[in-house]
């Protein structure tokens with residue numbers, strides 16, 4: 001089976017983890033700060049706060065933005081569920097805005113129409129590592145006095161006009177689950193330019209303890225969102241290799257895009273706007289609009305049967321059961337998101353995916369897709385059959 005994703009772990013990461021295991025500082029040790037400093041160097045952010053997942057990071061960012069019960073946060077329905085869940089954790093209300101069907105990111109031209117007196121923040125997601133037009137989002141937020149929380153969980157290393165995705169907002173978050181561009185096993189990191197936000201996040205992640213306070217003094221309601229030194233040491237080793245890993249991913253994406261020119265039934269991922277640098281998280285193609293969800297599901301099933309790991313990224317958040325129940329969302333609410341999510345196919349994508357496997361995947365996809373009959377083609381055949389019958393019937397009647 002060719003897996004959908006696979007982490008890129010070398011001897012450097014193994015050694016880094018072993019070094020921590022041989023020390024007596026498995027958590028709250030020096031590796032956390034080293035990792036955070038490396039994240040600051042990479043992103044140009046003033047502060048970084050390592051946490052135990054991207055989701056915990058998003059939660060603390062929402063909290064740091066002062067979002068409480070009934071406050072509205074504008075975000076995208078086409079994302080991993082955690083980006084909207086983080087709003088719910090604090091009692092906030094996600095206000096979804098449909099997506100740009102080219103980039104799959106929130107459609108910036110629709111944001112202002114969604115702003116109400118209760119709006120507090122915009123939470124854009126750099127979907128699949130394709131950066132959002134952050135300057136435009138920043139400008140809208142500034143005009144309306146809103147915070148920006150960037151879900152950059154899929155976008156470490158992505159840039160907009162040279163500036164790191166994740167650093168345009170008051171806060172931003174990267175995530176390091178093993179399927180991401182780089183991994184710490186589990187983990188995430190908050191970046192911010194605000195020292196007070198950084199201080200609060202450090203306290204919240206560590207049970208509400210204050211700086212330099214004693215172990216059993218808790219200044220505020222906190223959580224255990226700490227990332228261990230083992231994870232952070234692995235993260236520093238991965239960060240050191242990130243430029244090389246991102247280059248490899250871009251190369252794999254190019255190989256796919258080149259070969260998929262032979263499959264006109266699918267739409268490859270869009271390339272970023274001029275000035276923007278993509279950080280390839282996954283390689284997601286979609287079937288053209290004349291195909292249906294049933295067609296897509298058949299492709300997934302047949303590819304899996306051929307030993308190719310693949311997935312349907314993403315189910316729209318507004319159609320997840322508890323969002324429907326809680327907010328009354330239904331099919332048709334965000335038509336572009338739905339039209340795209342019904343047709344996506346995430347193909348195997350990782351640093352060391354061999355070209356021979358890419359040949360096999362693309363050839364398999366081409367063959368499977370050719371067996372599908374798109375809707376207009378079906379209509380044409382039905383019509384042709386009707387004409388045929390008339391042609392046959394008419395002479396007999398004469």
Ligand SMILES: *Cc1c(COP(=O)(O)O)cnc(C)c1O
Nearest residue numbers: 053054055080082153154175177
């Ligand atoms: C991975 C991801 C997250 C959450 O990351 P975890 O570390 O798994 O909690 C959040 N948002 C998006 C868009 C993601 O892809």
